[in-house]
Amino acid sequence: MNSKASNNAKNDLVDYTLHLADSSLIMGHRLSEWTGHGPMLEQDIAISNIALDLIGQARNFYQYAAEIINSNNEKEKRVTEDDLAYLRDTGGFKNLLITELPNDDWAKTVGKIFFFSTWQFYFYQKLIHSTDRQLSAIAEKALKEVTYHVKWSSEWVIRLGDGTQESKKRMKKAITALWPYTGEMLVPAAFESNLENRVCIDLSNIKDDWLKKIRTVLDEATIDFPDEKTWMQSGGKNGIHGEHLGFILAEMQFMQRAYPGLEW
């Protein structure tokens, strides 16, 4: 491999790692908005726990991304995990669009966690076999957490879907609203197609498992499976975001931008 090709591979690996970091961070940040506002104390703690798990995953990925970036620019300023989280603008973020959607009501929130964590579950299961040992190790650690997120959110989707008239109405509305944001989860971005299959995962390998799990839970929740021909949103992985991400970053990055280098 000549040096240009190896540089490209490195950039793709950074993008891939950032895509995973950003998705976890934005999802975690969004869910943390429930802290202190949960419908009851027990669920307030539950959702804050999930938010913390996701931010922990994001840190692991950011640290690794920083390590790769620093590994070949010794002369330039070294990048830290904080730089990556707090000093990039919307165009640099590669999170899935579903993670930046507003929480709205409880049904929409648990629906988001359900679609996202089910995707993470199958994704990490495969990523454990990556030849990249760091990615593999992070996936292995995260998988335990995600397994619980899937269980917790699936049960909520079933509870609300197969619950009262009002809860069913809201759960159905949430699933319909979220569905168009699930498409890009399973379509590779350029950096994924470029990377060797032994490093990143082949998304077509998790599609059937993901669909099957979604179908099983929605069946039990007595909610119709969404129309598979729905037009799907895309762009998140390539830095093309909806209006919401800017507001999230404005709040999340305010301190670092107002007081550069601030620690506490």
Added chain:
Amino acid sequence: MNQTEPLWEVFIRSKQGLEHKHAGSLHAADAEMAIENARDVYTRRMEGVSIWVVESKYIHATNPDESESFFDPANDKVYRHPTFYNLPDELKYM
């Protein structure tokens, strides 16, 4: 929401081999949710390896009004403690 959700008592075993101890109570719609809530409320700092939950309504308790007749009679019966035996010095930790 809490008005419609029953109260549950939570028991946590902190280590293998130890008994479950009462940790507190919480609200949940069903047993599964009660266990998950207990996991999130009471074991987030690695406090447990096993959780029991039981709906509070199934706990039968002594009546505080009867505590005199229930507990006071034991008060002056020191001989019920096995403290009147002379133990050999070799026997430790009794």
